[in-house]
Amino acid sequence: SYLKLPGTLTRKGDNTANRPHRIARLLEVPDGFAVARREVLEALAAQAPAKPPPPQRTYRGRGQPFDLAAWMQEHGIEVKSSDPYQGGTRYILKQCVFNEDHTGTSAAIFQGADGRIGYKCQHAECVGKTWTDVRELKEPAYRRPDLREAQEILDQALPTIQVNNRQLRDVTSEVLEILEKANRPEFLFVRAGGLTRIALNEEGYPIIELVNESALRGYMTRTANFIKVQKKKEETVVTAVPPPLDVARDILTLGQWSLPPLQEGRIQA
Ligand SMILES: [Zn+2]
Numbered sequence: 645s646y647l648k649l650p651g652t653l654t655r656k657g658d659n660t661a662n663r664p665h666r667i668a669r670l671l672e673v674p675d676g677f678a679v680a681r682r683e684v685l686e687a688l689a690a691q692a693p694a695k696p697p698p699p700q701r702t703y704r705g706r707g708q709p710f711d712l713a714a715w716m717q718e719h720g721i722e723v724k725s726s727d728p729y730q731g732g733t734r735y736i737l738k739q740c741v742f743n744e745d746h747t748g749t750s751a752a753i754f755q756g757a758d759g760r761i762g763y764k765c766q767h768a769e770c771v772g773k774t775w776t777d778v779r780e781l782k783e784p785a786y787r788r789p790d791l792r793e794a795q796e797i798l799d800q801a802l803p804t805i806q807v808n809n810r811q812l813r814d815v816t817s818e819v820l821e822i823l824e825k826a827n828r829p830e831f832l833f834v835r836a837g838g839l840t841r842i843a844l845n846e847e848g849y850p851i852i853e854l855v856n857e858s859a860l861r862g863y864m865t866r867t868a869n870f871i872k873v874q875k876k877k878e879e880t881v882v883t884a885v886p887p888p889l890d891v892a893r894d895i896l897t898l899g900q901w902s903l904p905p906l907q908e909g910r911i912q913a
Contacts, residue, residue, distance in 0.1 A: 712755045719782040731757025740765040794882035804869040816894045826867040833906035861887045
């Protein structure tokens with residue numbers, strides 16, 4: 645047997661006058677058989693579970709500029725006065741975001757006509773400080789919306805490093821960068837090709853010692869938050885973890901660090 649497709653020519657055997665090839669037809673049509681009209685299909689499709697709405701971006705709606713005034717209010721940034729600026733607004737702050745002694749009219753946040761935001765403090769100490777620095781200071785995880793929920797387990801003053809689902813070399817270089825930045829006043833040095841620190845011996849004399857894994861992990865936990873980020877169903881779960889031992893080992897065996905050399909003079913002081 646073979647399949648007859650309704651509406652097509654059935655060509656079984658020769659096409660003779662007695663038994664001509666005919667267009668196949670449906671001989672029996674079940675009740676309720678009907679060609680689904682487009683509207684019916686659309687109505688059915690509309691019953692499908694809706695996709696979850698995209699996550700709300702804080703302070704920014706679709707095509708809308710960042711609501712700077714709302715953000716400043718929420719983060720305790722006090723505005724002294726405001727005036728028009730390049731088609732937008734300039735807010736003179738009561739004080740600099742980075743140093744409360746910088747007052748007068750030295751610090752301002754401005755938003756241009758295109759919505760772009762800038763920060764400027766006239767004090768030498770704040771040269772190079774940008775709006776990104778301001779935002780990072782006040783809203784540490786703003787570049788990682790998935791971490792917003794985890795704020796309570798993170799030290800707000802420290803940078804946050806994700807240690808899972810990443811290559812060791814990437815975590816290592818991020819940790820190193822943070823250690824090098826935090827190394828003021830200096831506590832880590834390079835001497836004779838090893839990572840060293842100055843410690844006090846039992847008589848209170850400063851001695852030079854190699855930094856071991858435990859010491860390095862101690863420095864790591866004091867300079868950054870270490871976290872694991874996992875997706876569980878729709879949720880992002882952030883867990884605080886100790887500084888990874890493999891990262892500490894990787895750093896110690898690098899052999900090259902952007903850390904200051906330790907000179908004899910330092911320990912005689
Ligand atoms: Zn300043």
